[in-house]
Amino acid sequence: MLEINPGLTIWTFIIFIGLLFILGKTAWKPMLASLKTREKAIADSLDRAEQARADAERLIADSKRERVKAEEDLQKSLQEGRTYAEQMRKDLVEKAKGEAARMIEHARAEIQRDTQNALRQLREEAADLAILATSKLLDENMDEERHRRVIHKMIAELPAIPE
Secondary structure, eight states: OOOOOHHHHHHHHHHHHHHHHHHIIIIIHHHHHHHHHHHHHHHHHHHHHHHHHHHHHHHHHHHHHHHHHHHHHHHHHHHHHHHHHHHHHHHHHHHHHHHHHHHHHHHHHHHHHHHHHHHHHHHHHHHHHHHHHHHHHHTOOOOHHHHHHHHHHHHHHSOOOOO
């Protein structure tokens, strides 16, 4: 059945050794060089990927810091805006109070003037009535200028009306 032929075995072994020698010189070195090149390319790719991951993490951290800073700046700006608006409101209120006080003072002065005018008019009318009454009582007609002087003198002697 199965017979071992020693000549065939020797020649097979010699051919196998020769083939290994030829392959070692022609195929194994280029294949190993190709594998080493590929291994180096993969290692370089892994290094670049690691570098890219580190850069991405750094950029993410920078982005987070910038976002936090932007939020702080926004809050600061909002606070400054609120403070400015509150100050403007206070200024407007003070200005309105001042304007109201000026208007009240103006109204008081106008009321005082009107009161003085009314008193003056009342005195003149009282003088006219006194002249009329005096002339009717005396049945004597004095000239009007003399009546006025007498009445004004009498009115001046009257006590002042409290304001």
